[in-house]
Amino acid sequence: xxxxxxxxxxxxxxxxxxxxxxxxxxxxxxxxxxxxxxxxxxxxxxxxxxxxxxxxxxxxxxxxxxxxxxxxxxxxxxxxxxxxxxxxxxxxxxxxxxxxxxxxxxxxxxxxxxxxxxxxxxxxxxxxxxxxxxxxxxxxxxxxxxxxxxxxxxxxxxxxxxxxxxxxxxxxxxxxxxxxxxxxxxxxxxxxxxxxxxxxxxxxxxxxxxxxxxxxxxxxxxxxxxxxxxxxxxxxxxxxxxxxxxxxxxxxxxxxxxxxxxxxxxxxxxxxxxxxxxxxxxxxxxxxxxxxxxxxxxxxxxxxxxxxxxxxxxxxxxxxxxxxxxxxxxxxxxxxxxxxxxxxxxxxxxxxxxxxxxxxxxxxxxxxxxxxxxxxxxxxxxxxxxxxxx
Numbered sequence: 141x142x143x144x145x146x147x148x149x150x151x152x153x154x155x156x157x158x159x160x161x162x163x164x165x166x167x168x169x170x171x172x173x174x175x176x177x178x179x180x181x182x183x184x185x186x187x188x189x190x191x192x193x194x195x196x197x198x199x200x201x202x203x204x205x206x207x208x209x210x211x212x213x214x215x216x217x218x219x220x221x222x223x224x225x226x227x228x229x230x231x232x233x234x235x236x237x238x239x240x241x242x243x244x245x246x247x248x249x250x251x252x253x254x255x256x257x258x259x260x261x262x263x264x265x266x267x268x269x270x271x272x273x274x275x276x277x278x279x280x281x282x283x284x285x286x287x288x289x290x291x292x293x294x295x296x297x298x299x300x301x302x303x304x305x306x307x308x309x310x311x312x313x314x315x316x317x318x319x320x321x322x323x324x325x326x327x328x329x330x331x332x333x334x335x336x337x338x339x340x341x342x343x344x345x346x347x348x349x350x351x352x353x354x355x356x357x358x359x360x361x362x363x364x365x366x367x368x369x370x371x372x373x374x375x376x377x378x379x380x381x382x383x384x385x386x387x388x389x390x391x392x393x394x395x396x397x398x399x400x401x402x403x404x405x406x407x408x409x410x411x412x413x414x415x416x417x418x419x420x421x422x423x424x425x426x427x428x429x430x431x432x433x434x435x436x437x438x439x440x441x442x443x444x445x446x447x448x449x450x451x452x453x454x455x456x457x458x459x460x461x462x463x464x465x466x467x468x469x470x471x472x473x474x475x476x477x478x479x480x481x482x483x484x485x486x487x488x489x490x491x492x493x494x495x496x497x498x499x500x501x502x503x504x505x506x507x508x509x510x511x512x513x514x515x516x517x518x519x520x521x522x523x524x525x526x527x528x529x530x
Contacts, residue, residue, distance in 0.1 A: 147266045148172040150191040152182040152208070153228065154200045158251075162195065165255055171262070179203030183211060186220060193265055194225040198240060206243035213244040222272070224265040228253065268389050271364065275390065278360055303363050308495075309333050311341065311406055313527050315460075315495035319503060321467070321519040328397075329465045329520035330359035334367060336403060337374045340411075342366075344401035345522055346440075347418065347465040358397055361387070366401075376403040376414040377448040384416065384440045384448075396441035400463055402453075402524075409455040409526055414448050416440050419466055420481050422488065424498065426458030426528065430485045460498055460525035462488075467519030468506050479506060495525035 149171050151162045159175045166173045174191065176182040179202050186194070194212075198205040205227055215221045227245040229237075240248040247261050308316040318331065328348035336342050344366050348358030362383075369382040380401065387397070400418040404411040413421050415435025423431035433453070437446040455461065469479040487505045492498035499521060507519055 147192045147262070148174065149193045149195055149262065150174045150176060150182065150185060151195045152176045152179065152200070152205070153197040154178055155197075158197070158228075162253070165253075165258070166195075166262075169259055179205070179208040182208060186212065186223070190219050190223055192224075192269065193262060194223050195262075196225055196227055196245075198227050198229040198231075205245075206239065209244040222269075224269050226258075226261055226265065268386065271361075271368075271386065272390055274364065275357065275361060279357055303332075303360060304330060305332060309341075314406060315523075315525045315527060317495040317499040317523045317525075319499060319519065319521045321507070328356070328358060329467065329518040330362050331463065331520050331522050332363060332366065334370050336370055336379075340403045340405050342370060342376065342379070342401055342403050343463060343522060343524060344399065345418070345463040345465065345520060346397050346399040347518070347520070348397040349395055358395060361390070362397060362399070375450065376401050376412050377450045380414050380416060380437070380440075380448045384437075384446060385444070387441045388444050391441055393442060396439040398435070398439045398465075400435060402461060402463065404455075404524070409457075409459070411453045411455065411461075412450040413453055414450050416446070416448070417442070419464060419469075422462040422464075422481075422485060423453055423455070424460045424462065424488050424490055424492075424525075426456070426490060428490045430488055430490070432481060432485060455526045457526050458528035460492075460495060460523055462498070462502070462521065462523050464521040465519060468502070468521055492525075495523040498525060499523040 149166055151159055151166070151173060153159045153162065154177055159177070163173045163175055174185065176185055179200055196205045196208060209225055212223060213221055224246045225244065227240040227243070227248040228251055229240060229248055230251040237248060246265055249258050249261060304320055305318065308318055320329065322329070331345040333341055333343045346359070346362040348362065365383040365386050369379045373379040373382055380399070383399070398416060398418040400413070400415040400421055402411050402413050402421065413433050415421065415433070416437045417439030418435045420435070421433040423433065425431065431453070433451050437448050453461070468484065484506065487502055489498060489501045492501055503521070
């Protein structure tokens with residue numbers, strides 16, 4: 141069972157029996173639990189010591205659940221204003237659901253309470269609260285660093301470098317090559333790899349909106365979400381669904397990022413590809429052909445429940461795939477047109493003897509390093525090639 145002992149929940153309900161039943165249910169699930177008989181008392185308790193989560197009855201005498209939440213959400217102390225709140229309602233109608241959400245509730249549960257549903261929604265809100273707190277701490281650090289721009293960027297660069305793999309992955313039978321070039325010292329692109337529950341290797345890449353410290357914060361979140369999701373999901377589609385859900389829950393539609401991942405079985409060369417608003421994955425066949433796999437779903441964070449579909453690929457010895465961000469698409473000489481994915485395909489060297497040669501060859505044509513002129517966008521790329529049989 142999940143260890144919930146650190147989650148303190150305040151139950152606010154004017155019905156004594158309901159309070160007692162809910163308190164027993166939550167205590168049995170491992171939560172610390174406090175109770176309150178009405179909204180006024182609850183406000184006093186919260187200001188004395190804020191709980192981790194608020195379980196609040198909608199219909200109460202005095203300040204009802206909606207009024208209590210409105211007061212909390214307007215509180216000057218963020219610790220109070222951002223307390224996750226699940227509203228309890230006996231109505232179960234669409235109008236009641238809308239009222240709960242408009243009042244500031246993060247979720248709602250209809251009475252009579254289903255214990256399993258309640259526990260699941262509490263665990264979700266507490267997990268999101270923990271992730272939000274991590275982001276707030278990181279954001280506070282970035283804001284502090286920005287007071288001195290040079291020191292800010294130098295410190296942020298060190299932080300982001302710790303998130304991005306410094307050396308290509310060593311995988312028997314495979315070659316991995318990488319490239320990372322931010323526009324300034326920190327950027328909004330990130331990539332990585334991790335081992336999934338079923339033993340496959342997940343190669344992933346993401347591109348957050350913007351540049352600089354704000355974009356770097358999104359890359360921190362991207363790594364956190366991908367690594368968190370890999371421990372709970374065993375398919376790239378379900379992993380993307382989890383990343384999108386948590387990203388949307390944290391930012392709403394205020395920020396978004398594109399992403400693509402490949403779940404690779406190193407033993408067989410079989411893989412599953414899922415993209416979200418990201419440039420197409422390019423599969424470079426040693427026979428001289430290129431397979432382009434586009435993103436079917438929109439960028440992460442734009443909508444709450446997009447449909448993620450997985451495309452299967454089979455990599456034979458000598459085949460490779462290329463994950464990259466849109467920084468690989470340079471502007472034309474007159475700077476009015478950008479290279480397209482179709483044009484990029486024609487620049488690939490299918491006979492490249494290694495992943496590094498494949499990646500360096502495409503970079504030399506699309507993004508040569510030129511100190512005299514900075515690139516217009518962050519760039520990250522990842523080439524993975526199955527070693528050709530001797």
